[in-house]
Amino acid sequence: MSDTVIRIRNLHKRFGDLHVVKGVDLEVKRGERIAIIGASGSGKSTILRCLNFMEMPSDGTIELDGKMLGTEGRANDGGAARTYSESELCEVRTRVGMVFQQFNLFPHMTVLENVMEGLITVKRTPKEAARSRATEQLAKVGLQDKLHAYPGKLSGGQQQRVAIARALAMDPEVLLFDEPTSSLDPELVGEVLRVIHALAEEGRTMLLVTHELGFAYHFADRVVFIADGIVYETGTADDVLKHPQKERTQAFLARFTERAF
Amino acid sequence: MEYTWDFKVILDSFPLLLRGLVVTIELWILAFAIGLSLGFAVSLARVSSRGWLNGPAIGYVELFRNTPVLVQLIWFYYAFPIVLGAQLSPFTAAALSLTLNTSAYCAEIFRGGIVSIARGQWEGAKAIGMTRAMTMRRVILPQVLKRMLPAFTNRGIELAKVTSLASLLAVNELMYQGRLLSSTYYRPLEILTVVALVYFVLIYPGSYLSARLERRLAARD
Numbered sequence: 001m002s003d004t005v006i007r008i009r010n011l012h013k014r015f016g017d018l019h020v021v022k023g024v025d026l027e028v029k030r031g032e033r034i035a036i037i038g039a040s041g042s043g044k045s046t047i048l049r050c051l052n053f054m055e056m057p058s059d060g061t062i063e064l065d066g067k068m069l070g071t072e073g074r075a076n077d078g079g080a081a082r083t084y085s086e087s088e089l090c091e092v093r094t095r096v097g098m099v100f101q102q103f104n105l106f107p108h109m110t111v112l113e114n115v116m117e118g119l120i121t122v123k124r125t126p127k128e129a130a131r132s133r134a135t136e137q138l139a140k141v142g143l144q145d146k147l148h149a150y151p152g153k154l155s156g157g158q159q160q161r162v163a164i165a166r167a168l169a170m171d172p173e174v175l176l177f178d179e180p181t182s183s184l185d186p187e188l189v190g191e192v193l194r195v196i197h198a199l200a201e202e203g204r205t206m207l208l209v210t211h212e213l214g215f216a217y218h219f220a221d222r223v224v225f226i227a228d229g230i231v232y233e234t235g236t237a238d239d240v241l242k243h244p245q246k247e248r249t250q251a252f253l254a255r256f257t258e259r260a261f
Numbered sequence: 262m263e264y265t266w267d268f269k270v271i272l273d274s275f276p277l278l279l280r281g282l283v284v285t286i287e288l289w290i291l292a293f294a295i296g297l298s299l300g301f302a303v304s305l306a307r308v309s310s311r312g313w314l315n316g317p318a319i320g321y322v323e324l325f326r327n328t329p330v331l332v333q334l335i336w337f338y339y340a341f342p343i344v345l346g347a348q349l350s351p352f353t354a355a356a357l358s359l360t361l362n363t364s365a366y367c368a369e370i371f372r373g374g375i376v377s378i379a380r381g382q383w384e385g386a387k388a389i390g391m392t393r394a395m396t397m398r399r400v401i402l403p404q405v406l407k408r409m410l411p412a413f414t415n416r417g418i419e420l421a422k423v424t425s426l427a428s429l430l431a432v433n434e435l436m437y438q439g440r441l442l443s444s445t446y447y448r449p450l451e452i453l454t455v456v457a458l459v460y461f462v463l464i465y466p467g468s469y470l471s472a473r474l475e476r477r478l479a480a481r482d
């Protein structure tokens with residue numbers, strides 16, 4: 001096993017004529033916690049979503065554990081996009097888990113069933129084993145007393161914790177968080193951040209797109225500031241958030257009045 | 262109104278009407294069951310992002326929804342055999358056209374249901390490694406079927422009524438028997454009234470259940 005879990009080279013993403021990600025290189029080391037920050041529309045979420053192929057990269061390569069994903073191919077628009085089989089992508093997604101801004105739980109399943117679903121359908125875990133693993137993960141996020149509730153009956157913070165448990169149940173090597181607290185009421189943000197923080201303590205490899213700069217400061221080994229679809233500035237949390245070298249990073253940070261670090 | 266009702270005619274014609282009813286039910290169940298399955302397949306093609314699946318599916322649905330059922334029935338009996346090079350029995354032609362017609366409507370119901378599920382559900386499933394087929398079966402359909410039940414019940418009711426058009430191809434279903442008997446006995450008032458009542462008894466329970474179901478589902482949401 002190499003030290004680098006994910007290596008992205010020259011990642012591009014276009015939506016029609018809109019060029020959102022314009023050549024990003026990034027390496028993620030095992031156990032590293034990276035916070036990705038930037039203004040809305042800078043492309044930070046899109047970069048994250050390319051890592052588990054929620055969005056298909058228009059160009060560039062992604063390596064997972066030293067293995068180049070996909071095969072050489074030619075996209076319809078003449079670009080050099082690689083082609084990926086559905087089975088490969090599904091396998092990658094079990095190894096690179098994701099937590100969304102909008103939770104995306106299954107409303108017709110109970111909390112427990114939501115967390116068991118991937119284990120049963122994707123990993124083919126026997127039901128009893130899946131149940132105990134799911135229960136374990138839900139206990140970890142503090143929801144052991146909500147196993148049989150439906151997501152619709154939970155607060156946003158609780159729903160997001162279920163979503164985290166669902167991702168954790170698959171035992172991913174890397175966890176991606178796409179603005180996990182952006183759609184929560186302010187008083188619910190804390191409980192979700194505490195869970196994410198606890199995962200960080202476990203030494204999990206995590207990438208977090210966030211607007212919570214205070215949290216990013218304490219959470220991240222490395223902060224990546226994205227502007228206009230490129231990595232504009234990167235370094236330790238201290239470097240980027242406290243002593244930004246570049247003008248746009250400074251301007252971005254200046255707009256956050258509550259710099260809680 | 263000077264009219265002497267003849268109820269004996271009804272008793273005499275009842276066995277034939279019942280036989281017609283059986284054919285009506287056969288036609289109904291056959292067209293509905295296959296129409297539903299075929300409609301589901303068409304809806305999958307319809308929601309596909311691949312043009313070669315999506316395009317023909319749109320054409321199919323629009324063709325059947327924008328031409329009269331009666332024209333379709335007659336076309337499948339008189340015109341299709343020329344293309345096919347083999348004669349179809351009236352029942353087969355009627356069953357075929359009603360099935361295809363139903364499948365087109367069902368495809369639209371399925372499609373509406375499938376696209377009504379928020380994109381986030383697909384993404385949530387995708388993110389834990391589920392394939393599209395798994396997601397459809399475990400996440401999308403269980404939610405969609407509930408929502409679509411009223412629409413499908415309505416479709417079933419509509420189809421039960423439309424089967425009566427098969428009488429024009431001399432399929433010996435309920436309406437055909439009714440017309441035959443009423444001209445044999447010269448008693449259209451008694452016989453056609455009974456025919457209408459039999460249809461009502463056949464269809465009303467479905468309408469009633471559908472309305473109740475709709476209310477219950479509405480109350481739950």
